[in-house]
Amino acid sequence: MNAPQFIPLPEYQTYTPKEMQQRAAAFRVQMQQRRTVRYFSNQPVPIGIIEECLYTAGTAPSGANRQPWHFAVVLDPAVKRQIRTAAEAEEYAFYHERASQEWLEALAPLGTDDQKPFLETAPYLIAIFAQNYSLLPDGRRVKNYYVKESVGIATGLLIAAIHNAGLVSLTHTPSPMGFLNKILGRPEEERPFLLLVVGYPAEDALVPTISKKSLPEIASFL
Numbered sequence: 001m002n003a004p005q006f007i008p009l010p011e012y013q014t015y016t017p018k019e020m021q022q023r024a025a026a027f028r029v030q031m032q033q034r035r036t037v038r039y040f041s042n043q044p045v046p047i048g049i050i051e052e053c054l055y056t057a058g059t060a061p062s063g064a065n066r067q068p069w070h071f072a073v074v075l076d077p078a079v080k081r082q083i084r085t086a087a088e089a090e091e092y093a094f095y096h097e098r099a100s101q102e103w104l105e106a107l108a109p110l111g112t113d114d115q116k117p118f119l120e121t122a123p124y125l126i127a128i129f130a131q132n133y134s135l136l137p138d139g140r141r142v143k144n145y146y147v148k149e150s151v152g153i154a155t156g157l158l159i160a161a162i163h164n165a166g167l168v169s170l171t172h173t174p175s176p177m178g179f180l181n182k183i184l185g186r187p188e189e190e191r192p193f194l195l196l197v198v199g200y201p202a203e204d205a206l207v208p209t210i211s212k213k214s215l216p217e218i219a220s221f222l
Contacts, residue, residue, distance in 0.1 A: 038205075069154050083179075091113075122199035
């Protein structure tokens with residue numbers, strides 16, 4: 001067992017309470033403008049922007065610092081077509097066979113169905129995989145901890161980074177998603193966590209009329 005090693009906290013920036021309040025409010029306003037989009041433009045996005053957003057996702061905390069995630073970025077139109085075909089097959093089964101009436105009624109205000117053209121239109125699909133095990137530099141296979149929690153945090157940071165960059169995204173979770181391992185050549189011990197669609201919104205993009213819960217509804221101060 002290796003002894004822990006520590007360094008001084010790097011590059012921590014101190015702000016006055018007023019500055020902190022302003023920064024927090026500005027970020028809140030920015031993130032309140034984020035919307036899930038289902039109508040994408042096929043306008044190209046420089047890959048460097050996506051790389052920077054992925055670097056941000058990689059800063060997420062994780063159980064035992066194992067960083068149990070893999071982001072498979074899909075640009076190839078032929079691969080996107082394969083993903084769409086497989087996803088729509090699962091979505092058809094969901095909407096016509098597997099979903100309860102209660103679930104369908106909950107989705108109705110969002111206007112979703114089994115057709116997913118955005119999987120081909122958007123310039124990028126990012127398939128996010130959760131790794132139950134990792135390989136150490138010496139080749140040993142070790143178990144990862146708090147995998148779902150860690151990958152969820154990284155995904156949240158990625159979504160925020162994409163919005164901050166000026167792009168839009170859609171979280172897509174066809175179930176089951178095992179087809180992603182086969183299409184993208186990922187090992188079977190990795191579990192598909194989420195498919196993130198990324199790009200510019202279409203000029204005529206529409207979003208559903210929804211609202212978010214108020215602070216008293218989502219938080220308590222004890």
